[in-house]
Amino acid sequence: MSEAIIEVSQLTKQFKSKTAVHKANFKICRGEIFGLIGQNGAGKSTLLKMIGGLMYPTSGEIKLFNRTVKDSHPYFERIGILIEHAGLFPHYNAYENLDLIAISYGLTSREEHINKLLKLVGLDASNKSKVKNYSMGMKQRLGIAAALIGSPDVLILDEPINGLDPQGISEIRRMILELNKAGMTIIISSHILEELSKVATQYAILHQGEVIEHHSREQLLLQCEDRIEIEVEKASSAVPILEQHLNINHYKVISEHVVYIYDSHIENQHIIKSLVENGVTVHSITKHKQSLEQYYFLARTGSEGDSHD
Numbered sequence: 001m002s003e004a005i006i007e008v009s010q011l012t013k014q015f016k017s018k019t020a021v022h023k024a025n026f027k028i029c030r031g032e033i034f035g036l037i038g039q040n041g042a043g044k045s046t047l048l049k050m051i052g053g054l055m056y057p058t059s060g061e062i063k064l065f066n067r068t069v070k071d072s073h074p075y076f077e078r079i080g081i082l083i084e085h086a087g088l089f090p091h092y093n094a095y096e097n098l099d100l101i102a103i104s105y106g107l108t109s110r111e112e113h114i115n116k117l118l119k120l121v122g123l124d125a126s127n128k129s130k131v132k133n134y135s136m137g138m139k140q141r142l143g144i145a146a147a148l149i150g151s152p153d154v155l156i157l158d159e160p161i162n163g164l165d166p167q168g169i170s171e172i173r174r175m176i177l178e179l180n181k182a183g184m185t186i187i188i189s190s191h192i193l194e195e196l197s198k199v200a201t202q203y204a205i206l207h208q209g210e211v212i213e214h215h216s217r218e219q220l221l222l223q224c225e226d227r228i229e230i231e232v233e234k235a236s237s238a239v240p241i242l243e244q245h246l247n248i249n250h251y252k253v254i255s256e257h258v259v260y261i262y263d264s265h266i267e268n269q270h271i272i273k274s275l276v277e278n279g280v281t282v283h284s285i286t287k288h289k290q291s292l293e294q295y296y297f298l299a300r301t302g303s304e305g306d307s308h309d
């Protein structure tokens with residue numbers, strides 16, 4: 001298991017009577033792409049700003065690289081952050097924009113570093129057009145290059161695909177995956193779970209300021225995989241019958257009474273017949289098919305929505 005490099009405990013941000021983030025707890029390990037999913041106003045930006053050192057928490061703790069950090073701690077410098085729209089100078093070109101930021105970082109040999117970053121985000125270093133003429137996607141990519149100027153260990157991207165066209169979205173996605181492959185830990189927020197699922201390896205669902213669920217990619221996809229849910233008198237009696245009589249190996253015992261079966265090609269009637277004939281009382285059997293967005297809706301509302309077959 002890789003090392004946790006960001007740990008937040010009971011992290012809270014209060015704006016007068018509004019609690020934007022309430023007692024958030026989670027860890028982010030080196031090399032992960034951590035997806036923060038939440039609707040508008042859920043508290044994503046506030047949470048990310050606190051992790052990036054741009055906002056003070058009201059209470060709670062942030063540990064970066066195993067050290068508890070306070071305001072203006074040098075560890076915040078190891079985090080590159082792009083919140084909402086990048087603060088770019090519209091009348092300068094891409095190179096000049098990055099050069100200004102590099103100067104503010106006190107970098108001396110800047111040219112090679114800037115050209116490398118421009119290449120990394122797919123912008124042409126020889127393009128002298130002013131940033132005000134850039135497409136939204138190009139501005140966003142330049143914003144990512146700006147966040148990478150200080151060669152951070154962690155990159156925070158707050159809703160980086162907002163307002164982008166499909167091509168812009170796929171370019172950002174490709175870049176995120178490439179950066180991660182090169183070793184960068186990335187935190188990315190979005191209100192579209194489907195989109196995050198194309199890149200993130202870990203997920204936290206933020207709802208009204210609270211982290212209500214936390215999953216690995218495998219756990220999340222498992223939640224949405226087609227399955228048959230059976231409720232029986234005793235799951236431990238049902239399992240040998242599923243395995244030996246029905247040849248079902250892809251299943252999960254959820255509780256004493258509930259088993260999920262992922263070999264969904266098997267007919268419900270066939271499962272019931274086999275269980276009953278072997279003395280297992282079956283209370284219910286249902287087929288489940290759930291998209292990621294349905295799952296996310298369910299997590300937020302706690303209601304079933306229209307997720308059943």
Ligand SMILES: Nc1ncnc2c1ncn2[C@@H]1O[C@H](COP(=O)(O)OP(=O)(O)OP(=O)(O)O)[C@@H](O)[C@H]1O
Nearest residue numbers: 015018019020038039040041042043044045046047
């Ligand atoms: N500086 C502030 N002063 C007062 N309230 C704030 C401030 N910043 C954020 N809030 C409130 O805190 C809540 C969380 O806002 P935040 O911007 O973190 O949410 P978000 O999930 O990033 O949503 P969005 O995608 O719309 O930005 C919102 O209700 C917002 O109005």
